[in-house]
Amino acid sequence: xxxxxxxxxxxxxxxxxxxxxxxxxxxxxxxxxxxxxxxxxxxxxxxxxxxxxxxxxxxxxxxxxxxxxxxxxxxxxxxxxxxxxxxxxxxxxxxxxxxxxxxxxxxxxxxxxxxxxxxxxxxxxxxxxxxxxxxxxxxxxxxxxxxxxxxxxxxxxxxxxxxxxxx
Amino acid sequence: xxxxxxxxxxxxxxxxxxxxxxxxxxxxxxxxxxxxxxxxxxxxxxxxxxxxxxxxxxxxxxxxxxxxxxxxxxxxxxxxxxxxxx
Numbered sequence: 001x002x003x004x005x006x007x008x009x010x011x012x013x014x015x016x017x018x019x020x021x022x023x024x025x026x027x028x029x030x031x032x033x034x035x036x037x038x039x040x041x042x043x044x045x046x047x048x049x050x051x052x053x054x055x056x057x058x059x060x061x062x063x064x065x066x067x068x069x070x071x072x073x074x075x076x077x078x079x080x081x082x083x084x085x086x087x088x089x090x091x092x093x094x095x096x097x098x099x100x101x102x103x104x105x106x107x108x109x110x111x112x113x114x115x116x117x118x119x120x121x122x123x124x125x126x127x128x129x130x131x132x133x134x135x136x137x138x139x140x141x142x143x144x145x146x147x148x149x150x151x152x153x154x155x156x157x158x159x160x161x162x163x164x165x166x167x
Numbered sequence: 168x169x170x171x172x173x174x175x176x177x178x179x180x181x182x183x184x185x186x187x188x189x190x191x192x193x194x195x196x197x198x199x200x201x202x203x204x205x206x207x208x209x210x211x212x213x214x215x216x217x218x219x220x221x222x223x224x225x226x227x228x229x230x231x232x233x234x235x236x237x238x239x240x241x242x243x244x245x246x247x248x249x250x251x252x253x
Contacts, residue, residue: 105238119246120242123243123245123247156212
């Protein structure tokens with residue numbers, strides 16, 4: 001299994017894909033690593049039912065040691081990010097994972113500084129389409145659902161821009 | 168009560184209690200804030216559709232919002248390139 005079959009996930013894509021009933025799409029990765037803070041924010045807060053993720057067998061909870069995390073935050077000036085986001089970036093570095101699922105623009109910037117590729121919920125849906133998980137028509141419907149049925153802040157214009165690229 | 172479960176009426180009665188202001192005053196503020204937001208979203212939508220220049224959009228809503236719209240657009244384009252080509 002190559003490292004490109006592994007991703008670390010922030011809370012955003014887990015919540016947003018769950019809200020449009022597409023959480024199973026995350027199985028396009030063999031393994032998704034989740035730090036404790038993200039687990040607490042999603043399954044722990046019951047915003048996503050834990051059985052939905054555990055049944056998929058793709059998610060691994062990872063412990064992040066506080067001392068090492070504090071040092072990492074200082075070294076890379078990540079103080080303004082939330083705990084889950086900091087832990088995700090730390091995990092990417094510690095485990096050598098080159099892909100981070102996140103819908104947050106500040107986290108995207110930090111990920112790129114660390115040489116990690118950020119991918120958002122919209123990118124996950126388009127990837128699912130490219131891998132043949134659903135038709136073009138379904139992909140368009142999922143992208144539009146992300147805008148009107150999930151808590152992700154994305155404007156209709158950006159969704160339509162993505163749809164135009166698929167056509 | 169969590170944010171996700173609150174109705175408009177809940178927000179209003181809660182704000183009346185929390186701020187000790189009259190309902191009419193809060194509703195007037197809400198209308199103004201809502202209209203400003205709708206107007207800003209419309210300006211940015213027109214900018215993203217190419218109907219306004221960057222300079223015109225900045226003039227209307229300021230640097231920060233236009234930069235945010237640009238960053239979101241770039242993020243989506245990066246995601247699409249990755250999703251469709253790698």
